[in-house]
Each structure stands twice: as C-alpha cells, then as structure tokens.
Amino acid sequence: MDNILEFFEHTKNFIFFWKTAGMLKIFRIFWFFFVFEMVRYVLFDLFVICIYKVKSVFLRKKYQTARQMLLKQNPLVSVIAPGKNEGKHISALVNSLAEQTYKNLEIIIIDDGSDDDTPQICRALLRERKITKYLRNDIRGGKASAANFGFQQAKGSFIVHVDADCSFDRDAIENILIPFFLDSRIGVVSGNVKVRNPTESVCSALQAIEYLKTVTVGRLVSSTLKTLRIVSGAFGAFRADVINRVGGWDIGPGLDGDISVKVRKVNFAVYMEPKAVCYTSAPEDFKSLIKQRLRWSRSFVRFRLRKHKDVFFPTANFRFSTFFSFMENFVYNFLLDFKWIVYFIDIMIHFPTTAKYIFPLNYFLYTMSNVVQFIVIIWISERKKDELKLAPYLLLMPLYVGIYMRAVRTYAYIQELLFKTSYKDPWNPRKVSKKAEELGI
Amino acid sequence: MEILFITDDNSLKIPSDDRYKLVTTPPDQIEVEKIEGYDMVVVDARNPEAQQIVKSIRQSQSDAIALKPVFLFSTEEIKDMKLQCLSDGKTDSGEPLRIVSHANEISRLVSTLKEFKPENFEISAMLRILRFLYTRSIQLKPMILPTYRYGYIYPFAASQFSDDEDFRIYEILVRLEQEGLLMGNFYDRIHLCNRCRSAFMNFREICPSCKSANLSVENVIHHFSCGYTSEESKFTHGEQLICPKCNKILKHIGMDYEKPSTIFICHSCNETFQEPLVECFCFYCTNRTPVDETVSWDIKTYEITPAGVNCAIHGIMFSFAEFLSSQLDLVEYNDFKKMVDLEIERNKRYKRESSVAVFQVSNLQQIFFEIGEKKNELALEMAKIIKDALRKTDLISVLNESTFLLLFLETPAKNAQIALSRIKNNIEKLLIPNLSTSGKKFIPQITTNVLPVEEFSLNKIFP
Numbered sequence A: 001m002d003n004i005l006e007f008f009e010h011t012k013n014f015i016f017f018w019k020t021a022g023m024l025k026i027f028r029i030f031w032f033f034f035v036f037e038m039v040r041y042v043l044f045d046l047f048v049i050c051i052y053k054v055k056s057v058f059l060r061k062k063y064q065t066a067r068q069m070l071l072k073q074n075p076l077v078s079v080i081a082p083g084k085n086e087g088k089h090i091s092a093l094v095n096s097l098a099e100q101t102y103k104n105l106e107i108i109i110i111d112d113g114s115d116d117d118t119p120q121i122c123r124a125l126l127r128e129r130k131i132t133k134y135l136r137n138d139i140r141g142g143k144a145s146a147a148n149f150g151f152q153q154a155k156g157s158f159i160v161h162v163d164a165d166c167s168f169d170r171d172a173i174e175n176i177l178i179p180f181f182l183d184s185r186i187g188v189v190s191g192n193v194k195v196r197n198p199t200e201s202v203c204s205a206l207q208a209i210e211y212l213k214t215v216t217v218g219r220l221v222s223s224t225l226k227t228l229r230i231v232s233g234a235f236g237a238f239r240a241d242v243i244n245r246v247g248g249w250d251i252g253p254g255l256d257g258d259i260s261v262k263v264r265k266v267n268f269a270v271y272m273e274p275k276a277v278c279y280t281s282a283p284e285d286f287k288s289l290i291k292q293r294l295r296w297s298r299s300f301v302r303f304r305l306r307k308h309k310d311v312f313f314p315t316a317n318f319r320f321s322t323f324f325s326f327m328e329n330f331v332y333n334f335l336l337d338f339k340w341i342v343y344f345i346d347i348m349i350h351f352p353t354t355a356k357y358i359f360p361l362n363y364f365l366y367t368m369s370n371v372v373q374f375i376v377i378i379w380i381s382e383r384k385k386d387e388l389k390l391a392p393y394l395l396l397m398p399l400y401v402g403i404y405m406r407a408v409r410t411y412a413y414i415q416e417l418l419f420k421t422s423y424k425d426p427w428n429p430r431k432v433s434k435k436a437e438e439l440g441i
Numbered sequence B: 001m002e003i004l005f006i007t008d009d010n011s012l013k014i015p016s017d018d019r020y021k022l023v024t025t026p027p028d029q030i031e032v033e034k035i036e037g038y039d040m041v042v043v044d045a046r047n048p049e050a051q052q053i054v055k056s057i058r059q060s061q062s063d064a065i066a067l068k069p070v071f072l073f074s075t076e077e078i079k080d081m082k083l084q085c086l087s088d089g090k091t092d093s094g095e096p097l098r099i100v101s102h103a104n105e106i107s108r109l110v111s112t113l114k115e116f117k118p119e120n121f122e123i124s125a126m127l128r129i130l131r132f133l134y135t136r137s138i139q140l141k142p143m144i145l146p147t148y149r150y151g152y153i154y155p156f157a158a159s160q161f162s163d164d165e166d167f168r169i170y171e172i173l174v175r176l177e178q179e180g181l182l183m184g185n186f187y188d189r190i191h192l193c194n195r196c197r198s199a200f201m202n203f204r205e206i207c208p209s210c211k212s213a214n215l216s217v218e219n220v221i222h223h224f225s226c227g228y229t230s231e232e233s234k235f236t237h238g239e240q241l242i243c244p245k246c247n248k249i250l251k252h253i254g255m256d257y258e259k260p261s262t263i264f265i266c267h268s269c270n271e272t273f274q275e276p277l278v279e280c281f282c283f284y285c286t287n288r289t290p291v292d293e294t295v296s297w298d299i300k301t302y303e304i305t306p307a308g309v310n311c312a313i314h315g316i317m318f319s320f321a322e323f324l325s326s327q328l329d330l331v332e333y334n335d336f337k338k339m340v341d342l343e344i345e346r347n348k349r350y351k352r353e354s355s356v357a358v359f360q361v362s363n364l365q366q367i368f369f370e371i372g373e374k375k376n377e378l379a380l381e382m383a384k385i386i387k388d389a390l391r392k393t394d395l396i397s398v399l400n401e402s403t404f405l406l407l408f409l410e411t412p413a414k415n416a417q418i419a420l421s422r423i424k425n426n427i428e429k430l431l432i433p434n435l436s437t438s439g440k441k442f443i444p445q446i447t448t449n450v451l452p453v454e455e456f457s458l459n460k461i462f463p
C-alpha cells in the first residue's frame, strides 16, 4: 500500500515538475530527441511511407503489367545459398523453395567446408531432385568465395542470394522479381527480412521489432527515396548481368552492403520489395547477438568509411543519391553514436539535480516514438495480427536501441577505427583476411 | 582295371601293364552309356572335342557314369581351365600309376554311395554336386572365365545345367548352404546386370542432367584477394593463371589462391556438377542402370559339411515339394503369377483386398535327414497343416524345394498373416519334438512374409 502511494507521489511530482518547466526548457533538454530522432524516424518516415502508399495506388496497373511480363517470360532464376554448417536449417529452406509460386527455379547450395551433416543432407536432397546443384569446397574460402562459386555455376538470368537459415513466403520469389520488370534500371531488389523466432526469447522479440523498423520500414523508405544502400544477404535478387558487371561479391564481412554499393556505382538502382517476405533465425541470446552486431558495425567502418569513401568526394561517377545515402548513414549511425556521450555529459553538467526527472521523460518520449513507428509498421504489414503480439516489447525498445545497441555499435566503431579488428574476425578464413589487410580492402 | 582311352592319335602308345588294360577309342565313336563298363576314362586333351566329351560324361543321368574318374592326357600344359575343372587330373605317358591310385580312391568312394532316385531335377542337381565333392574330396571353387556371362564359373556345377538356365547354379548353391550341406567362404562379390544377369558391364561416370559420359574434371580455384571462385580453365592463359575478375596474376598457391575442390564439366550439355552419377552399361543387353541397382552377388568357395557327406552317401534328399504336390493342388509359378495379376484387376473393380505370402523353411533337407524314417509321416502332417490353413479358393505354388508362395483370395494382409502364423506355429509344434529326440537340436528355420496382392514381386516378398 505504501509503495503504491509512494509511486503516485513520485508521478505527481514528476508531472508537476515538467508542467512548471515550460516547453522551452523541455526543448532545451530534449533537443537531441526532437531534432534528430523524431524528425528523422517518426515524421519523415511517416511522410515517405504515405508517399509510397499513394504511389503504389498509381503504380498498380504498371505493377500488374510487370507481373504479367515476368510470368510470360518465365526466366530461369538461380537461388544460391552459400553457407557453412547450416545442416539443420537446409530442409526448411528447401521446403519453402519447393512451395514457391514461381517455378522456374534452379536451387544451388554451396557448402563452404562444413564439418556437420550438411554433405549428407544435401546429397540426399540432390538425389530427390529437391535441389539442382550441391557444390562443396572441402577447404573453407569464406562467404564471398562461396557466393561467387555458386554464381559462376548458376545459369539463371536472375540470381537470388539467400542465407541458408532462411525460409520464404510462397510468393516471395515471384514478388522479388516483379520490380525488375517495372524498371529496367533496377539491378538489385531487396526482400523484406523478418525474424522467424520472435517468441523464443526477449532478445529475439526485440530483434523482430528492430527488423520491422529498420528493414520493413527503414529500407522501404530508402528505396522510395532511391537512397537504399544495402540489400540483405538473407534475401536479395540480382540481375545476373549486373553481378557480372560488378564482378560478383568481394571479401566480407558486410559483403551484402558492399555489392549493393558496387551496383549503385555502376548506375543501377537498388530497390526494396516489402511483399517479398523472408524469415530468418535471429540470435536468441544477447551474447551471440553482440557477436553478430560487432561484426556488422565493424564492417560499416571498413566498407562505408574506408573502401567506399570515394562516394563522399566529387569524383567522375559521383551520384548525389549515393552521397546522400552515405551521409545519412554516417550521421545517424556513426556521428550520433558519439553525440549521445556528449549529450549525457551535457545533462550531467548542466542539469545534475534534475537528471532524475530527465531520464524518465526521455524514456517516455522514446517509447512514444516507438509506438508511432509501430503503428506505421502495422499499417503496412501483411501479418498485422502476428506482429501486434510484439507490442508489449515496445516498452523495452528504448533500452535495447538506445543503450544496448548503441553501446555495442560504439564499441565496434572504436575497435575497428583503432585496431582494424574486422581483419581478425574468424568469420573469414585467416588466409583471406591476411590478403585483404595487405591490400587494404 | 580297364581304362578307356579316348584319342584319335594312332601313334600314341601308352604302355600296358598287368595292373590295367587299355582300350583306345577315337572320339567320334564314343558312346557315353558304354563308359559305365570301364574303371576310368582318359581323354586326349589335344582333341578339340575333349571338353564336349568330358561334359557329356558329367551330364549323364546315371551317377555311375557322371562320377566316373576322368583324366586328361597331354604332354603339354592344358590351357582350357574349364576342361581341367571337369576332369580329375592330368597325365602324360610317363606316369600312369599316379592316376591309377587316384582313380581307385574315387571309385572306392563312389562305391559307397547308396542308390537313390531323385524326385526332380533340382534335387538331382543338388545331390550330384554333393556327390562329386565327396567322391573327389575337393572344394567347389569358382574359376574366372572371361567369356562366361557371370565372370566366375563353377565348371562342374555348371555342367549340370543347360546354358540358358545356368544362373540356377548360384541359387542352388545358396540353398545347399542354407541347408547346411555346403559351407561357403566368401571369395568375391560380383555385380550383374539387373535385366540379363551378365557381369560384362561398363561402369562409368555420367552427367546427372543429360547422362552423357563425355565428362572432364577440373580444379576449382579461389582467388583470395577478390573472392572469385570458379573452374581453373577460366584462369588459364597459356602458362599463366590470371583472375578473370580482377586481372591479377596468381603466383603462389596458399598465398594468392587455393584449390578447394574439383568440378566436372559435361561436354554434351555444358552442365557443371561435383558429383557425377555412376552408371552401368551392360554389353550383353545394352541395359543402362544406376550402379546401386545392379544385382550384387557373393561368389564363394564351397566345401562339403559332415551333414553334406551323409546326404551324399545316403542320397537322403527328400522332395517335400514333390510330396506336397501329391497332397495338394500346386500351381506352376507362371500360373500363380497370372492369377495374381488377375486378382489385382478384380480387386480394383470390386474394391476388396487379397494378399500374397511366402513361406520358407531354409533347412528343410536337414530336418528331413534328422527325422529319418518318420519323414513320410511328418511330411503328411505338414501337408495337412498347410491344407487346413487354406481355403479351397486359395492357391499355393512351389518356387523351389524350400519356398512356397500362397495367394489368399479376398483376405486382407492382416488376416493372411494370422493364417500364416498358424501354419508356422503348427509346423514348429509338429517338428520340434521329433527333432530334439535325435540328440542334436535342430530348430526349423521358417521365415514368412505377407504383402497386399498389389505389391507382389519376387524381390519384394522376401523379407
């Protein structure tokens, strides 16, 4: 009883404090939220999604024509799935590919030196003709090598790169191919990657929301603005001739982002199709998630800031959209990560006594912005009911995104900037990393 | 002792002795029936008809002729292995004495054999093989014969069959082993065409997509610095390896590049793959089959067991099949198969179920041997057990001496299984007390299996 009374007392004090503080002070203290977070991730995204919705009404006819064209031409599509030790996932992958509405598929699994039961599983699938090709390198060459090997042996005029731990909606391949027939400048189409195991743990539930925010909404927004700079390795479709022009995949990690940038550099558009839905298994505990995210964030420094730094300068094939895209990425993911440290210090110096009022309101504001974003997600979702079940986890999102992810990212940036840690990541075989480091790529 | 020397070489003079008398006959005048009167036969191996002559002796209906000691005469080494295996040894003019004592030993053992009239051809062939091995004290050994369709031949056993039936030798040897009359030792494993049972096959790797054998294999190269990975020929420029993606020269394996695997290229359809199919092409019938669908067969050397010796001497080979046919209406296998096919059609039309069953007693001969005198009595009981379990409309066919096929009309597999178990239990109940009184313990080895009639095939029915 006492506790409840105490809580009400605190809440009353809290509301009274902010009522008397006035709008100007609120803005002074939360300028960071209002200027960057709300404008960019709430208002701007909502605005662009509205544009997308309106546009797709006008595009409906054209979209239908594109679909008819795809079905009429019925081109051979090669699905390439490179991976190591993915034995336990392969049957789910192959089963969902067998169910595709688009049938002219060639399925190639590239086994990059697995030492699990992948060979037995794949050979059995090959005998049953459930896959077209099983390529195996006894010695691991890394993901880029495996993807390139698969691509070299593929015959399709479109290549769909998938991760072996993914599975697909029945119409996913059909939907991911349609954009190529909408616009001949589209070289790559990104699928809509969602989390398959949101109910397994708090960790995977939070990632499910994160994917909906950054992939489903985030990439759709970038795609609409023609600034999309990444196509998920989990589910991305390429024109085979475009892959040939860019020479296939380069050494990772982050090779999916890298090849998308290379495609942009040869003046093809990168597109996102929200109706092409793919499910991937997300790490279920925070420890393995850290490992994955450290790798992703290091590759940001390695590829965006080092390898492709030329997009920031007015060189011969300068493209404003690519520049803008990189700039946005740089500012929002990189600079602001360091900015929040400054912000924290600013609060502690200038408002030390009121910090106990500031942080709850901050949390409240971020939660509200997450709620708004979630409403947008539900609006465009094809699985509204399922995804609504994630709503309670919105309360934890500010912690997850604001503190956990930010800390992991910042740590990775510092590591990579100072020590080039990505070259020591066992994700690539040693021989490959060594070569990449020598060449500075 | 009288020796019949079959030769047309008049200049040959094998010295006579007081221990033996030599009678010479040219090959074209030989009458196999008359051989019985001689103690042994010597065939001039230089004669082109030698093999035919020895074979016709071995094929005689009469044991006395077929088991006669037959030696080959030659001053040189005899090349014809088959001829050698059919005969009991070789002699040249110098030492007739050695073969005389050998022939006497054979004749002595032949004389211990009891007169026996086999009920059918199969029993007769089985007994003939046992008797040959016993009187010669030898093992039955497979011999390589490149012109022979199975590759390995057992010359004596083969001589008991006509050429188009010779695969039955292998089946009969298996049965003699199951009966415990022969003991087999693994010698080799052969693969036969699943259509014509020929061993003369070509095994080759073929393209999984167009089945062509026109393949070549190449190394796969992975260029470290750009990740490009593809077959070696894409890198080859004369002596140099140049990466087609980044145009760098590959200098040092392990530092610049590696060869993580190999890949096959089909020159007929340009398909690439790492695991070609392996196919068998049969030179006899041009059949093409995947290698795992060929018939694999173990070739063994066989030696006669003590039970086999007993059987050889006393000729106690009991044809239960023959006996059964006097008690029940047996149908030929071909008719049985026709009835099965008809029944499948009928079942389709009338929506009913029928089943086929197999019933096999693999040590039947040994059982009857152990039972001895009472065998006719017990066989009658067994026939009655089978008869009682069947209805008038059911069919029974004999596949071989120890294997019976049953067709249960309008009976689902489950019910057929009940009938079959009843037969099995009752036969065991009947035989086991009779077998245990003889001191040694024999258990009837009975296997059964039931299938819905639609699934019937000889391959499937044996569990």
Ligand SMILES: [Zn+2]
Pocket: B193, B194, B195, B196, B197, B198, B282, B283, B284, B285, B286, B287
């Ligand atoms: Zn054949």
Ligand SMILES: [Zn+2]
Pocket: B207, B208, B209, B210, B211, B212, B266, B267, B268, B269, B270, B271
């Ligand atoms: Zn081919």
Ligand SMILES: [Zn+2]
Pocket: B223, B225, B226, B227, B228, B243, B244, B245, B246, B247, B248
């Ligand atoms: Zn290269």
